[in-house]
Amino acid sequence: MSVAAKDFKSDLKPIWCPGCGDFGVLQAIYRSLAAIGRPAHEIAFISGIGCSSRIPGYTTAYGFNSVHGRALPIAQGLKLARPELLVLAAGGDGDGFSIGGGHVPHAVRRNDDLTYIVMDNQTYGLTKGQLSPTAPQGLHTVTSAYGSLELPVNPLLYVLAYGAVFVAQGSPADIAGLTEMIEAAIRYPGFAFVNVQSPCVTYGDESQQIKVHKAVMKKLADLGHDPTSRSQALERAQSYGSELLTGVYFCDPDPPPTLGARVRERQEKMMAAAKPRAQILDTFVQH
């Protein structure tokens, strides 16, 4: 059965501010899901809280707009319980790297077969523009009126340092490139992380808007980057915040087993070694 991008578009109309970067991300998700070719009822989309976390509702996949910062624990649980589903998780940089920051390393090290898309806009847009974990030092917001004193979290280094096997960064300024990246992330057998620089048109900094992205973004592929080298990825990722590099930073050419695969292997071993049912029941019978 062939599926088209429009098959993933729900009847719910996005209420994001006109001009929001998330519209382009949503379009790239529709298109990448169409390229994957699985029907909507075989896909589950889990999010936390925030503007970008509304995204599951705008698709026809099963969706759960859950609790702030908790998209990943729910997505992991779902994937373990229903391994046949294609599971996506999404949210903003605040949801992923502040409120849910503690969950990211564990999702990375467990390496279940999930795709995690972060719409990184360096602000808490839904609550009207407070400082978020990826906001650059010096940024003026309603909670940093004289400029932020804090260094930003670097989401790319964060996940690479914990051993992420697939790490990419895109921008809705290049929907075609972002579509390819999300498709590659979904196809990768393991925890795949896609950081999308998705500007907040209302509270975001002028230097972070899509028109600026179009002018300054550079493709990793054009820079001779080797996406199979973790050390190159770590080096390139350090420029997060000072330059916009897009593409796949790292894709482990030898994917390690996923958590699901390890769980199934353990289950099979235990089943093989298990006593027959009658024998187990017999142990509870008093003789």
Added chain:
Amino acid sequence: MSPTRNVDFATLTMKEALDLAILIEEEAYDRYSELADQLTQHDTPDAAHFFRLMMANEAKHRAAFAEHRDVLFADAACGVTRAMIFDVEAPDYDEARAFMTLRAALETALRAEQKAHAFFVAALARVTDPTVRTLFEELAAEEIAHQELVRRELAKAPPDAAIPTDAFADEPVGE
């Protein structure tokens, strides 16, 4: 950033070229529809109304290409898909703004028509089939004509208010 994927203009046939033209109009129709919905939701009726007019225009163009295609190729299978095109004539998502004026909406449409014209001009450099070349030359000329139409509407549009429209939206705190 190329607006097409896996389209080989050097070997493009007339049937594929017409299919491509139809899909380009469909994509533009869908995007204007999305932008009109966004602006309706965000209390920007003039721009939303204009984008709905653009939807009607794109639908009209699509129907004309579909009719042409039907005459030449009847029910022959479509050789290209929407997955092969990215924002050829569709305005970019980041063009829309809450409270944008009619003038800003017209300027958005003008940029979309200019983008489409640039696409056909770039494609012409690679097209080899003479019938496709003629079609693309006509399409490029049509895009120029559409630009003129939009420019005429721009000349009639009221000037923007002295207070910028984004003054009505919350802004980041400055120094």
